[in-house]
Amino acid sequence: MKPMVMMIALVALCLAAGGAYLVWGMPQARPRANGAAANCSEDLAARNEALRREEQRLRQENRNLANVLGEPSDEVTPDSADTQSKGQPQPEVVVSSMDQAKAAFQGEDAQAARKALEFLLRAAKGGDAEARAFLVQMLGHADERVRALAVEGIGNFFDPKDLPLLEIASRDGSPLVREAAATWISEYPPEHATNVLLGMLNDDNPLVLQRAIEGLGELRDEAAVNALNRMTRHENDDVAAEAAVALRNFGDYGPAERMAPKWVERAREGTREERVHAIRKLGALRVEGSKPALEEMLQDPDPKVVKEARKAIRKIDTDVEKRNAGKPK
Structure with missing residues (x-):
């Protein structure tokens, strides 16, 4: 019996010693190296910030380039997307009655006013005296846009008897x-x-x-x-x-030839708008002597200048061909 008791006591003593070792003697586990993870997160944040700044820089360059070229930027922003949605074609206006035409003709909607004019012209040319009388009445409207549209309406009759009305409008x-x-x-x-x-x-x-x-x-x-x-x-x-x-x-052709050199100089200098305007004048004057200067402008860095110069050259070439075709062989 005693040996059994002693064995149990020995086992209990061993268990107690083992528990003490687990609590006090076992080396503490090392904490994980959180510093490496933190460094990784910091690197990722830095890269994201660098990418964000690069994106902003590229967007700004795109806007600057668009301004230089005079073209709309391809950048899509919430505002531009909203503007594009607002710029969608509106439903076609339909004017189907005289009362509707009269109201639309005097309204703010230019498309509706144009449709109203078409309706009134069809009616007047079909013998509707009311439509014609309304157009004449609108020549005295307070709004200049309405008066200008009425002038177009009266002019569309091509009736010499209406000329005094147009003369008053002049x-x-x-x-x-x-x-x-x-x-x-x-x-x-x-x-x-x-x-x-x-x-x-x-x-x-x-x-x-x-x-x-x-x-x-x-x-x-x-x-x-x-x-x-x-x-x-x-x-x-x-x-x-x-x-x-x-x-x-x-x-x-004398006056055009005398004026061309002045417009050539203006086409070479000044703002973009001034140069384009001068080039268009050269295209209208169609002086063959201005063609070499226009050909030089085909190498201009501004694409709008190049485009207008090309148009002007075509006008000059077409005019020269017509004049040569009319000369006796």
């Missing part, structure tokens, strides 16, 4: 209305239109003057030649150039 207080009047007066035969357009050469607005001069050039009435020659000396260079272009229709 003296309207709004340049927009006067320009519209010059446009539609030019559609009438010279015996009706020339004197009215000559009277408009006293206008103080360059755009109105250019439109009246253009109309006189299209009519090719010899009665306008002296006045057009005077306009080549106008203080506004655009007006003078338009007169030179008109005189080409009468076989007089």
